[in-house]
Amino acid sequence: MTLRRLGIYSAALVISAWVAVPLLLISIAAFTPRDVLYQWPRPLWPEQFTLETMRFFLRFTGVWQSTLNSVFVAVLTIGLAFAIAAPASYALARFRFRGRDSLQLAILATKMFPATVLSIPLAVAFIRWHLYDTLLGVALVHTALSIPFVTVIVTSVFVGISYELEEAAMTLGSSRAQAFLRVTLPMALPGLAAAGIFTFVLSWNEVFAATILTLNHRTLPALIVDSVIGAGAPLHFRFAGGFFMIVPALIIIFLIRRYLLTLWGVTVR
């Protein structure tokens, strides 16, 4: 029994280190003075930390603007994805109707056509639709990518709230809309917020579509890829960029940690 416990704890420890050490290393690298990064022999732990590397990254042309672009696109994506997916989710959760199963299947099938497949034909179409190199265009593609997830998550949130509660409200004189707004929505808010945050991460992290669909109005990942491929940006820029990219994701994953299982658990079905 104790041997088993020992086994469990050592395995947990090794796996934790496997996940955590790279995160720690990029964080150190992001605050290591530039010349130390290129030194040989290379010290593992710098004698002093500096904000200089991060400052260099943030002052790099376009970084600040593309960060704002990324946030704007992510927020727009959340709005669009919810406006489109939430009503469908409600219908899927609450009504039995003809075509319900096919719709559900279609939404799941969209997971098979990810960014790579969508972006290139859409780039051609966007030029015609005057959406090429616009943040709206990127947000629309991110919306398309997040709709399967948002639909499945929000549907399961609504399914988790007993329909009898809404019916009770209706027998007490509410209209269907009132019953939704006063009973279901308040109870669904935490789950919806988690879905929203998840959508934010999805958009914030998306590289391929953003790279293909923009030229001057880059999101942050697109800008970094561009700087690395096109301009061969220096190492310290890359490390600082990597760190900067993961910070919001870490905070956000921490915020929704309670929902991680439900979020992914339900996307299974």
Place this chain on the structure above:
Amino acid sequence: MAEIELRSLRKTYGKVVAINDLSVHIPDGEFLVLLGPSGCGKTTTLRALAGLETLDRGRILIGGRDVTLLAPGKRGIAMVFQSYAVFPHMRVFDNIVFGLRMRGVPPGDQRTRAHEVADLLQIRNLLDRYPAQLSGGQRQRVAVARAIVMRPDVLLMDEPLSNLDALLRLHMRAELKRLHRELRATTVYVTHDQVEALSLGDRIAVMKEGEIIQCATPSVIYDTPANRFVGSFIGSPPMNFLSGTVAGADGSLRVEVAGTVLALPPRAHPAGGTPAQVTIGIRPEHIAVEFSAVPAAVPAQVSVLEPIGSHQLLTAQVGADIVKVTVPPEFAAEPGRAVWLRFDPARVRLMDPATGQAIAVS
């Protein structure tokens, strides 16, 4: 206060018929129980009455007003759900006044009426709590309070006691009976528990496969079930059924069971006359057990004797049939022993073995 009229209701889900041409009239103030096994359409009927299901056909009248197409909130009904459906994000008080708020009742009145029903249901001290802090029984009281605070013409209850443990169920059953006596709202109550139905209902409508089989007072349902199904569904243990042969009718009706001829009160002749083969229905408490052969007693053999507290349950074999008899606690008989069963002739119910329909006493 209002009477209810259900006229030729029909509801299907695809090919499944949930309610098939169901009509019933419920007088003002009556407590009607819809009783039946699961899937018999009782809940669908209740939900149609509440306006939560749209019907394929038929009309619903409450207090003479056609409400068939009205929204649930406009029918003058209130409903207690099986899961209670107490809003978890609202305090007990807000739950209770929810309907009053929807109706735009002034806040002052809301408060007085909420306190009134809270007192009636003894939940005054719980008004500031959230449902998560309540026990199942307390939540149930909140659900009832939320319904009756509306002073509904019609109170609908969908298996309200099924989620409570046995003791609490007994207690709440008496409470519901008291509430109905005090409020006199026309009540429709759905249950699959025949004891609940017998104890609460002014009348019981026994349902099967979307139709009402028999609708009558509890004593009529118990004593003179309309068919074999009703007899076997009501009573614990249910009615016994034995096959018999009509031996003759001269003044009394003579039926032979397992070689013994019973003299029974005469029956009305249904169209086509009394069949030669009949099914005899007799309740376990209407059978006396003898240890020696007496006239008109059916020979049987003891299989099992089970003590169940206030009395014992004897299972005996009569020919190919099994008969259950309630016997006093001091009764003793080892398995295999021969006994003779004396049926109370006035309590014997005869049924047509082909249709299961009872043959009425003339």
Place this chain on the structure above:
Amino acid sequence: MVVAEADLVLDRPRPRVNWTPYVLVLPAFVFLGLFFIYPMVQAIWLAVTDPQSGAFTLSHFRRMSGDLYFRQAIRYTLTITALAVPLQVMLGLAIALLVNTRFRGHSAFLYLTAVPIGISDLAAGLIWLSIFTERGYLNAVLQKLGLIEVPAIFLSVERPDWLLGAVVLTEVWRATAIVMVILLAGLQLIPKDYAETASVFGAGRWQTLRHVILPLLGPSLQTALIIRTILAFQLFATVVILAGRQIPVLAGEAYFWYSLYRSPNVASAYAVLILLFSGSITWLYLRFLRPGEGRA
């Protein structure tokens, strides 16, 4: 009984169609059509038509397959998938089973191992670049241990196996978390009774795992495999950061043909190819890894 006229009005032969759900799903329906069906059709169209004349042509596919990088891209994409996905599933399963033992601190462990879900392929590439680059942490450690004098060059075209290894390692590090969470959610759906029943009948831990838990986990494993394999065909930023074009992959080639060579048609041919790969692999999984009937 006299039937009033109103009765006849309500004698509808069929239930009324409720339009509410259709109105609610309409926006999603239109959007899916516009952003999934249309691009898919458009991709196929672009891949098989001449941009000037609009006539049917296979020249884009010929250009794609005649390209120096094409065979490599297919080979590397499949190799990376074949190496990374099984590793992800095995490690993910191990973590999920560990969490499911509910040892003290299992929730902190769960959060930590789930963190990479929030990390993009781009950021993961940059993180592991800081380890594998010439003056990176790996060389620093090796030097501290006295194993090397001068920095070893791991990420170079001369050492394609090292490049490949770095990419696979990064993929395993980043995407195991998703597999883990899917499998953990699946594990938690399995009622404890089954494992307890098995142990009552004398099954050991491993036997219980092999004969009871894993078969019941089938659908979750299938989902994890499908999702991971499809996403492995998407592999782009990680490879670009760690190996540039020294390890060509399908998604990367689509990017280069679009951005560098300005040929949306050949890029579309790549997109169609990825679509075909994703579709057929999903079909294969569904066909040959079908979980038994009536499972959770």
